[in-house]
Amino acid sequence: AQKITQTQPGMFVQEKEAVTLDCTYDTSDPSYGLFWYKQPSSGEMIFLIYQGSYDQQNATEGRYSLNFQKARKSANLVISASQLGDSAMYFCAMRGVNRDDKIIFGKGTRLHILP
Amino acid sequence: EPEVTQTPSHQVTQMGQEVILRCVPISNHLYFYWYRQILGQKVEFLVSFYNNEISEKSEIFDDQFSVERPDGSNFTLKIRSTKLEDSAMYFCASRSGQGSLGDTQYFGPGTRLTVL
Numbered sequence: 001a002q003k004i005t006q007t008q009p010g011m012f013v014q015e016k017e018a019v020t021l022d023c024t025y026d027t028s029d030p031s032y033g034l035f036w037y038k039q040p041s042s043g044e045m046i047f048l049i050y051q052g053s054y055d056q057q058n059a060t061e062g063r064y065s066l067n068f069q070k071a072r073k074s075a076n077l078v079i080s081a082s083q084l085g086d087s088a089m090y091f092c093a094m095r096g097v098n099r100d101d102k103i104i105f106g107k108g109t110r111l112h113i114l115p
Numbered sequence: 116e117p118e119v120t121q122t123p124s125h126q127v128t129q130m131g132q133e134v135i136l137r138c139v140p141i142s143n144h145l146y147f148y149w150y151r152q153i154l155g156q157k158v159e160f161l162v163s164f165y166n167n168e169i170s171e172k173s174e175i176f177d178d179q180f181s182v183e184r185p186d187g188s189n190f191t192l193k194i195r196s197t198k199l200e201d202s203a204m205y206f207c208a209s210r211s212g213q214g215s216l217g218d219t220q221y222f223g224p225g226t227r228l229t230v231l
Contacts, residue, residue: 033218045158045206045222052218091158095218102148102160102171103208103220 004106023092119223138207
């Protein structure tokens with residue numbers, strides 16, 4: 001069975017600092033995909049970044065990068081130069097090998113950016 | 116930029132009533148999903164839908180739930196007889212299944228269902 005673990009229920013970070021949100025996963029599937037989503041207080045679920053298990057390079061999208069360490073089964077999200085608007089809940093998630101597979105979510109990390 | 120839309124944004128209903136939550140997935144997407152998030156908890160998978168049939172459903176998705184794609188654009192979730200514990204945010208998601216981001220599921224803004 002697949003599992004996502006986010007060990008940081010909450011984090012406080014000073015504006016403009018970089019922040020790393022931790023995520024570890026467990027799966028026996030040889031092929032899988034990893035995602036990060038942002039959920040602001042308004043409730044919507046915003047896709048941030050995707051990493052395929054066979055991708056050679058770590059994914060990057062603007063200020064977001066995914067630090068993928070396959071041997072450690074970790075997929076940490078790094079946000080550079082944090083902004084007040086980054087304050088939100090962040091979910092790490094994964095899908096399995098089948099292309100119509102559901103996404104399994106972690107419990108999330110609530111990030112607070114301090115002015 | 117195309118996006119998934121959901122209506123209504125908030126639905127209040129009495130226990131035992133039927134509700135229909137509506138979603139319009141991104142137009143060229145082929146795979147559709149419903150998830151729910153009880154307040155303060157993580158997002159849980161309900162059902163996936165492809166080629167006009169259910170691909171997979173969770174144990175949450177019992178006989179009270181059904182999904183339908185009545186036309187080429189809408190994707191609906193029906194709860195036949197709502198219970199208090201059905202109160203949650205319900206998210207619709209879709210993905211194209213094609214290209215480098217074909218695996219990515221894009222979520223709608225959610226419908227907050229409150230059962231009284």
